[in-house]
Structures are given as C-alpha cells and as structure tokens.
Amino acid sequence: MWVCGALCRTRAPAQLGQRLLPESRRRRPASASFSASAEPSRVRALVYGHHGDPAKVVELKNLELAAVGGSDVHVKMLAAPINPSDINMIQGNYGLLPQLPAVGGNEGVGQVVAVGSGVTGVKPGDWVIPANPGLGTWRTEAVFGEEELITVPSDIPLQSAATLGVNPCTAYRMLVDFERLRPGDSIIQNASNSGVGQAVIQIAAARGLRTINVLRDRPDLQKLTDRLKNLGANHVVTEEELRKPEMKSFFKDVPQPRLALNCVGKSSTELLRHLAPGGTMVTYGGMAKQPVIASVSQLIFKDLKLRGFWLSQWKKDHSPDQFKELILTLCDLIRRGQLTAPACSEVPLQDYLCALEASTQPFVSSKQILTM
C-alpha cells in the first residue's frame, strides 16, 4: 500500500507500468512502508511518478517514515549506486516495473536502526542490502519488511557492500552457470568497464580464467586499459581491433573462449566470431539497443549457443538461502582482496541530478553512488 499524501494524489489510476508485466512479475509498491502525513517529513527520497528521462521525471521528495510493525526493520540507508538497470526501470524499458509512483534505486546498503518484535534474523547495527529488485534504495531511511532484506558482513568496504547485490552476483553466475570452465580457459566480454565487466575480470582472475576484454575506443583508452589490467584483465582490445584479421594470430597464443558475455549488442557479432565451437554467448544487457544477430552457420556448424541472463529471474528460480550463499562467497573474495568495488564517484543525495546525468553519459568510467 502506497500511502504518502502528496504522491497519492498524482498516482495514475491505471498504473501503466504494470500493464507491461505478467501477473507473476508484479510486486507491491516499492515504498509500502511509508505512512500518510501532512506533517513536514524527515525522510528524503528520489521519487518518480511516471516513466521517462530520469533527469526529468525523478524528484527529491520528503516522505514520512511508517511505524515499525512486528516484522518490520527500520533502515538508515548509507549508500546506493545508480546502475544501468535503475535507469532502464525509470525509463520503463525493463522486464520488471514497480507500481508508480515509486522510489528509484534497486541496490544499496543500509544500517539497521530498529526492528519489530517479530524480527529474528536482523538486529540494530547490522548492514543490510535488498533481497530483490524494486525496493527503492535512493532514500535516506525506510521501514522494510524483514523478508525484503538480507544481511551482509559489515567488515567489507562500504562501496563494496553498496554494489554487491547486482553486478558481482551477475558476473559470478554468468561465469559459473553456462559453461564448465577450468583454470587456463579464456572468456571474452564487451562493456568490460561496466560494473559487471569489472567484476567479471576480478572473479575470473580469482578462478584462474583468462579474460579478453573488449572496449570501445575512447580518449582515455590507455589509462582505462591500465586500470582493467590492474584489476586482473589479461587482454584488453578495442572493438576496432577485434574486427581486424590480426586477431587470428592473437588466438594462436590464447585459447579461443568458450564463454562470451555480451552487454552491448553491436559488438556481439565479433564475440560470436571468436567463440570456440560449442561455446555460449550470454547476453545480460543491451547498451547499444541493438539486437543479437547470429548467422545460421554459427548456430548449426559451430554449435554456438545464445542465452540470456537476468539476476532477478535467477533469484526467482533459487531460494533466498542460495542468494545469501552467493553473497557470502563474494564477501570472501572481497576480504581476500580479489574483488573490489568499481571505481565510484560518491554524490550526496541532493545532487542526484548531476549523478543521473553522469550515469547516462558515454565513457564515464566511474559508477555514481548516492550517499545519504
């Protein structure tokens, strides 16, 4: 139930966003824990009432905190990133859309302030992250249901905790679930500088896999190449280089990848071309808004497999305990120094417009993280 006074008046009765979704994917409003009030509010949140350009539809609003019921958890948000999927969700281009109006943000870390009498798994002081997308993390405080949260160890860096629940999880599952890779095997990916891309480089390196990382040509290419290599990237090539015949000699020294990870669309043609026979290309995003194109002979004679990955679907298909296990596996990598947060720019919540703009610009190499 969405009950904050000012926003209720602007809610579209038809809840347009929901029409795009099958019944099973609808969920209750992201901010069900707010109560109506005409009083001045102490909670600030980034709210959108309809889909569109984030810079135009997102507004900083004051909301009042709901009372903490028996199974509720009062959380003070600490930091929340702006991910491409957050932007797509606001634009209405996502496989899961919340009822509107909604608080933006699907990821982030908060600290528990207080818990209801029936809460057993979380206590004040704990760090928590969303169990599922659609929670609305771009706000200073909230009251959530216990089942909407999972705890994370508070001995990892704040930026790592804030960016743990989506991109590293996606990277890990794609590296593990599609091809049985062994140390020494190679994988190829585009969008290598994205949050997922950086996590792929690090998790692959920790597992002894070689990464071939494709980047669009850009002004700061050398600097970025150095940074990715510092993370553990074995090879960094531009899209242009990938198209050249010289790549043939490259693959004399490097085993042809059995797994390709695609988040761009455009350069997926080249990823497919360099995949080993029987290999799999997993698409997890579509930054260039272009479809994936495979030749008939690649499918038939080369036996290439085209798949997609969506962490939300993975969570639906797996138990909360399996998700918690995944989080703990990643925390182990963080503690061992094998997985760091992507390069981040921390931006105070009230400067959200700058952060939204920066996160939709091409070639911005750092993730925008809202701090509360």
Added chain:
Amino acid sequence: MWVCGALCRTRAPAQLGQRLLPESRRRRPASASFSASAEPSRVRALVYGHHGDPAKVVELKNLELAAVGGSDVHVKMLAAPINPSDINMIQGNYGLLPQLPAVGGNEGVGQVVAVGSGVTGVKPGDWVIPANPGLGTWRTEAVFGEEELITVPSDIPLQSAATLGVNPCTAYRMLVDFERLRPGDSIIQNASNSGVGQAVIQIAAARGLRTINVLRDRPDLQKLTDRLKNLGANHVVTEEELRKPEMKSFFKDVPQPRLALNCVGKSSTELLRHLAPGGTMVTYGGMAKQPVIASVSQLIFKDLKLRGFWLSQWKKDHSPDQFKELILTLCDLIRRGQLTAPACSEVPLQDYLCALEASTQPFVSSKQILTM
C-alpha cells in the same frame, strides 16, 4: 584414395573445398572405392569436379567398380534423394565438404551384392544406408567399407529407407534433445513442408505433441494444408498470419510452444515472439540465407535460448550404436504407420538435371528421389 581414371586428371591439386574445413572434419574422398580403368565402365555416377550451381557442375560419368577387399561391401544403390544439404555441399556452402572430384548425394538406400571375407555385420541381400555424410550415393553401384554403412530392415517401404538417415533423424533429435516436452505440449516450426518438417509433424504426433506449422503463402496452400493435417499437423498458419495480432487469441486455446524449429531465418523472428518464456529455438537450416535475430529483451527477460542442430555433429558426438538405435526407433514408427516418407517424385538417374532443377525451385512440394 581417389583412383578413377578420367576424374583423377581433373582433380584440383589444392583441393579447395578442404581449405574451408578444420582438420578434424576432413575425410577421405567420397568415392575411395573405385579403381582406375581405361575400360568402358558399368557404374554410372553423378560427379562434380568443382563447387558451383549443381545443374552446371554435376555430370553423369562412367566409373569402374573396385575389387571387393576383405572389409569391403559391394552395394547396388536402389534409391537416393536430393536433399537441401546435398545442394549446399555441391555449392560449397556446407560445414563439411568432400575432396573433389566427388560423387554427389549423402543419403540413400542400397542392397548388398557381395561382401569381403572380413565382413561380419552385413550380408548379401541386406539393405544398407550411409553411416555418415559424404558417401556419394548418387550412383548405381559402389564398393564401400563396412564401417561406412549401417543396415536397415528391408520390411519398410523403399522411399522410407532412402530418406531415413537424415531428415527423420534430425527431426527426432530436435524434438527430444533440447526441451523436455510432455504430451499436450506444443511446438512451432517453419519450413513445415520440408523433409524435416514433415517428419517433425509425424514424430511429434506420435509423441502426443501439438504442432503449429508455419508455411509461406503459396498457390496450392489449401491442398498442402490438407496434406500436412493428414500427416498429423494440428495447426497450419502462414507467415503472414503469424505476424497478425489475431495470433494472441490463438494462444488462448493452444499452449505457447516451448520449442521452435527454424529452417528459414526470415520467419524466425515470429517463432521467437511466440515462444513460451524459457523456451528454445533450434536452427537446423537457413533456406532464406538470413541470420537469426533475437532482441536483447527476448534473451534476458524472456530467457529464450538459441541453439543449432547438425546431425553430422550429433553423429560425431555419439557412437555408431546410438545412431543404429535411433534408426531402429524410427523404423518402429514406420512399421506402425506413424512415419511415412515425404511426398516423393522418383526420377531415373539419367534424368538428374530435371531432378536437380526441381529440387532448387521454390514451392516444389515433393522430394526428388533418384532411382538406379
């Protein structure tokens, strides 16, 4: 060893076709069992010395039969079809190309005339079909190695035996190996009137699966629709109908297919659109020479899987006994009347030009079978 006199003189030293293939896919010449002779030959064969338009490069030649060695089998060919893959192989557009010159044809049935002293699994009178592609079946007689042949029961119709080893095998494997389908589930396919398409209809019906069969619009549509329904097709729709919004109501009564079989390319977009979430599209041919295009959201949010199937690869990955088991399973269906040969036009070997032409025309609804 390719040793027939006239052809040896025209063999290109570089064996161009082989350059396109990885070492593992190269095989010995399709007609290794012929011996050189300047005498008039009693074996007639359809031979091509270079790749190109089949009507231009294929010639009827006289060859002499080799002596029958210890592990050899002398076979009199009875009937051999012209399949799309035969045409592609002659054109040079196939994943497996024989050394040139080569005898055309990859499928067919012959009767054993005599066997070498070391042959144990085949005896005179048996019917045999090729164990692998590239045998060169468009000829009146040949001496093959025992391992190049497998026996088939001779109590099935000749046309069924001649067309058993490629299309029904492809249809069966695609229906069984990609999605776990249960009676009542539906599948969708294009090129429904092809050899594979007709086998899919019948094998699916025998397994209690509902088929949605897509055809290009054509002059004799009603007649063809009736014929496919007689084979067991549940639904026949044209490509144009498939694109219409009315198809939504169609899927109120028919379960969305979890498996799509694509041999066209062009209408694969519509197949993907109608697939159930999590479903698989298997591409096994590319009649329209167009790539397969999938949207990023179909891959990610709908979790569609794009795969390919090539029977030659399946055979490489499985034992000869597994192939024999598959053949016997199909023979059981034939004996029960659940699997018939596609509509065939029998054409004497010397009239091969008419048969080649007919087999490359659009909308020719019967398979050309060469008889010897």
